[in-house]
Amino acid sequence: MTSYILKRIGSxxxxxxxxxxxxxxxxxxxxxxxxxxxxxxxxxxARAEAKYGLDKPLAVQFYNxxxxxxxxxxxxxxxxxxxxxxxxxxxxxxxxxxxxxxxxYALLLAVVLGVPFGCIAAxxxxxxxxxxxxxxxxxxxxxxxxxxATSLLxxxxxxxxxxxxxxxxxxxxxxxxxPVFALSFYPSCYIAKxxxxxxxxxxxQDYIRTARAKGLxxxxxxxxxxxxxxxxxVITYLGPLTAYVITGGFVVETTFSIPGLGKYFISSILxxxxxxxxxxxxxxxxxxxxxxxxxxxxxxxxxxxxxxxKGDE
Amino acid sequence: xxxxxxKFNLFHANVDEILAANEFSSADFESASKLDKESMVEQHKSxxxxxxxxxxxxxxxxxxxxxxxxxxxxxFAFAGPYMIPYSYDEQYRGSMKLAPFExxxxxxxxxxxxxxxxxxFSTALMQGSMTSLKKGDYAFAYHGTWYSFTMTKTLRSxxxxxxxxEADPLYTVKEDDFIAGGNYEKTAVSYTAIDGKPSDPGVxxxxxxxxxxxxxxxxxxxxxxxxxRTMYGARVSLLVGxxxxxxxxxxxxxxxxxxxxxxxxxxxxxxxxxxxIYSVPDVLIVLLLQVVLQTPLxxxxxxxxxxxxxxxxxxxxxxxxxxxxxxxxxxxxMARIIRGQVLMLKKQEYVTAATVLGASNSRIIRKHLLPNxxxxxxxxxxxxxxxxxxxxxxxxxxxxGISAPMSSLGSMxxxxxxxxxxxxxxxxxxxxxxxxxxxxxxxxGDGMRDALDPRLKK
Numbered sequence: 221m222t223s224y225i226l227k228r229i230g231s232x233x234x235x236x237x238x239x240x241x242x243x244x245x246x247x248x249x250x251x252x253x254x255x256x257x258x259x260x261x262x263x264x265x266a267r268a269e270a271k272y273g274l275d276k277p278l279a280v281q282f283y284n285x286x287x288x289x290x291x292x293x294x295x296x297x298x299x300x301x302x303x304x305x306x307x308x309x310x311x312x313x314x315x316x317x318x319x320x321x322x323x324x325y326a327l328l329l330a331v332v333l334g335v336p337f338g339c340i341a342a343x344x345x346x347x348x349x350x351x352x353x354x355x356x357x358x359x360x361x362x363x364x365x366x367x368x369a370t371s372l373l374x375x376x377x378x379x380x381x382x383x384x385x386x387x388x389x390x391x392x393x394x395x396x397x398x399p400v401f402a403l404s405f406y407p408s409c410y411i412a413k414x415x416x417x418x419x420x421x422x423x424x425q426d427y428i429r430t431a432r433a434k435g436l437x438x439x440x441x442x443x444x445x446x447x448x449x450x451x452x453x454v455i456t457y458l459g460p461l462t463a464y465v466i467t468g469g470f471v472v473e474t475t476f477s478i479p480g481l482g483k484y485f486i487s488s489i490l491x492x493x494x495x496x497x498x499x500x501x502x503x504x505x506x507x508x509x510x511x512x513x514x515x516x517x518x519x520x521x522x523x524x525x526x527x528x529x530k531g532d533e
Numbered sequence: 534x535x536x537x538x539x540k541f542n543l544f545h546a547n548v549d550e551i552l553a554a555n556e557f558s559s560a561d562f563e564s565a566s567k568l569d570k571e572s573m574v575e576q577h578k579s580x581x582x583x584x585x586x587x588x589x590x591x592x593x594x595x596x597x598x599x600x601x602x603x604x605x606x607x608x609f610a611f612a613g614p615y616m617i618p619y620s621y622d623e624q625y626r627g628s629m630k631l632a633p634f635e636x637x638x639x640x641x642x643x644x645x646x647x648x649x650x651x652x653x654f655s656t657a658l659m660q661g662s663m664t665s666l667k668k669g670d671y672a673f674a675y676h677g678t679w680y681s682f683t684m685t686k687t688l689r690s691x692x693x694x695x696x697x698x699e700a701d702p703l704y705t706v707k708e709d710d711f712i713a714g715g716n717y718e719k720t721a722v723s724y725t726a727i728d729g730k731p732s733d734p735g736v737x738x739x740x741x742x743x744x745x746x747x748x749x750x751x752x753x754x755x756x757x758x759x760x761x762r763t764m765y766g767a768r769v770s771l772l773v774g775x776x777x778x779x780x781x782x783x784x785x786x787x788x789x790x791x792x793x794x795x796x797x798x799x800x801x802x803x804x805x806x807x808x809x810i811y812s813v814p815d816v817l818i819v820l821l822l823q824v825v826l827q828t829p830l831x832x833x834x835x836x837x838x839x840x841x842x843x844x845x846x847x848x849x850x851x852x853x854x855x856x857x858x859x860x861x862x863x864x865x866x867m868a869r870i871i872r873g874q875v876l877m878l879k880k881q882e883y884v885t886a887a888t889v890l891g892a893s894n895s896r897i898i899r900k901h902l903l904p905n906x907x908x909x910x911x912x913x914x915x916x917x918x919x920x921x922x923x924x925x926x927x928x929x930x931x932x933x934g935i936s937a938p939m940s941s942l943g944s945m946x947x948x949x950x951x952x953x954x955x956x957x958x959x960x961x962x963x964x965x966x967x968x969x970x971x972x973x974x975x976x977x978g979d980g981m982r983d984a985l986d987p988r989l990k991k
Contacts, residue, residue, distance in 0.1 A: 231812070234809075235809065235812045235813060238809060238813060239813055239814065239817070239818070242813070242818055243817075243818070243821060246818070246821050246822060246825045247821060247825065249825050249829075250824065250825050250827075250828060251828055251829070252828075358972075358975075358976070359968075359972060362919070362968075362971050362972040362975040362976075363967075363968040363971055363972060364923055364926050364927060364930075364943075364967065364968070364971065365927075366926070366927065366930045366943070366946060366947075367946070367964045367967060367968050370946055370949070370950060370953075370960050370964060371960075371964060373950075373953060374953060374957045374960055374961070377953075378953055378954055378957050379957070385953065385954060463814055463816070466814075466816075467814075467816040467817075467927075470820075470931055471927065471930060471931065474930070474931060474947065474950075475950060485820075486820065486931055486932070486933070489820055489821055489824050489933070490824065490932070490933075492824075497821065501817050501821070504814065504817055505813075505814045505817055508814045509812070509814070512812070
């Protein structure tokens with residue numbers, strides 16, 4: 221087990237390094253300097269490049285980045301908030317807090333909605349309730365997230381006017397409702413589908429028949445035996461779910477005008493502010509990779525059969 | 534139990550006894566006629582794989598409805614633009630911010646003019662910057678016949694009207710006269726019927742309209758027809774979906790087949806590479822890629838004279854960079870599926886037989902492995918189409934995919950957000966079309982999976 225965890229951590233670090241290298245070389249592949257504007261003179265560009273070390277060879281620049289990250293130095297912004305440290309921009313300007321709050325609530329809501337609805341669908345298999353849930357979840361996993369977000373905005377923000385159209389910095393509780401619900405719609409439908417399928421799978425297992433034969437109550441059979449085992453696919457989904465919540469957050473922040481990290485990331489790409497692109501990519505990628513790592517480890521802990529069957533491949 | 538089984542021995546069965554027990558006599562049987570035999574043969578006729586799949590697909594109501602919707606949307610996207618007189622990038626003067634089926638003032642005047650004439654041409658409805666008919670030679674077609682005429686005086690804010698059967702069938706009228714109402718002053722223009730469309734470049738071809746087509750979905754803030762833009766957006770989505778999934782199919786199946794077939798160390802290295810791409814958070818890289826590819830692609834398009842590149846450049850940088858993204862990052866799951874299939878099929882006896890007979894690797898791939906995994910290939914490719922559409926619209930929504938003047942359903946939705954409190958319907962149409970498109974293609978894909986690969990059915 222320890223060797224498995226170490227191996228997994230090793231591969232996670234390699235992935236992160238690959239992400240960093242890809243990002244670095246991709247953003248440097250754009251021809252021309254980020255400092256070139258309509259008014260800039262070649263001397264101004266050269267001075268700015270020298271100031272931020274962009275005149276050094278790419279390999280040296282990349283080495284400096286990696287070295288900096290190891291001691292917690294993420295560099296300073298080139299253009300968007302000139303000379304402000306990237307760590308300051310990401311972590312201390314409310315951007316990360318806003319994005320992660322919406323993300324965390326959405327993640328929680330997705331599980332809280334998805335699992336019970338999946339159980340209800342499985343328990344009512346074949347009747348109208350299952351049918352309704354099946355239609356909703358099929359639509360929910362198929363249509364793009366921004367369609368959901370913008371539709372909710374039109375319905376509750378513009379037509380009914382129950383909730384604010386622009387959520388801004390999320391100062392009121394009602395500002396949270398639409399972004400969080402929009403972001404959690406796809407994953408809750410997906411989790412409901414997953415739970416339904418694995419519940420149905422579990423219900424047909426021998427140990428459920430045994431539990432019933434022993435005379436256990438239906439509730440106990442479902443919660444103690446069936447649900448526990450059918451949650452494994454849901455746990456595995458938590459990794460991709462984190463990735464979805466982060467990228468879906470870009471859309472939700474754009475739709476509801478929330479000044480979060482996702483929105484800032486997009487504009488940093490368009491502005492070619494290299495240290496911010498690097499910083500944001502690495503922070504977000506690290507979140508996703510760490511979540512995947514935790515899920516993999518949890519998966520092994522929860523289901524010992526997996527380590528037995530896969531062995532030391 | 535064992536003893537009874539021992540007693541019942543097939544070879545010692547007494548036929549008479551059995552017949553008597555079943556109460557059959559020889560009179561109960563009659564020999565089959567030729568016709569009967571034929572019908573027996575017909576009943577057991579072998580059904581081909583595709584026919585069998587088609588039958589299963591037809592029995593699936595949801596998939597059939599989804600297929601019908603997908604076909605309708607395809608017609609909407611590809612035939613629709615030829616049926617409406619508006620183009621996706623033209624900014625129609627005076628037609629800004631119209632609600633669905635609303636007419637602009639100029640269009641209302643044109644409609645009014647049509648009550649007196651058979652066909653009109655209104656300078657106020659002209660596209661782009663041309664607001665007047667300058668002096669010069671013009672031609673127009675009416676009911677299949679071409680006519681040419683010469684303007685001796687510039688016509689500013691006015692109508693060119695045509696009414697068959699009058700002494701002066703073609704005449705110009707000032708717009709102001711129309712607005713004032715009552716009688717208007719007609720200025721006759723003489724014209725001549727000509728043979729076919731004039732080829733002289735000095736002649737401007739204009740189009741008289743016999744009715745004013747409504748802006749069914751309304752227009753946007755710069756006077757572009759939303760219906761036409763939605764059609765082109767759906768066309769872009771379908772093109773991106775189909776071509777991107779074909780790219781994924783080609784790269785993924787070649788990579789997967791090679792990896793699975795060669796096995797050993799090659800397979801190990803190739804699969805570690807796949808795993809690496811798999812574990813990288815794709816969207817973060819994709820966003821960056823869109824910006825990175827922009828300039829080099831544009832330069833390549835501008836400088837190249839190769840016909841293939843010219844064709845690509847007509848698609849636009851945004852679409853091509855999405856193709857490249859798929860070619861770089863999204864083939865991995867296809868490669869994994871194909872590798873799995875190959876590994877499974879590799880152990881089959883007929884592949885061993887082919888190897889023993891000295892067949893080359895490429896022959897084994899072409900003749901044995903691909904035909905046997907065709908079902909999986911088709912299903913995975915079909916399901917890749919909606920996800921490619923998904924990614925394209927996501928990127929365009931964030932402003933990183935397809936950019937104006939080319940229309941995309943995603944960018945139309947994001948444009949609509951700026952004015953959402955005033956014009957919510959601008960969001961409605963692209964969002965509905967996009968959702969229907971992705972939903973129907975997903976359901977068709979699911980139906981294909983159930984039909985082509987019944988083993989996978991839940």
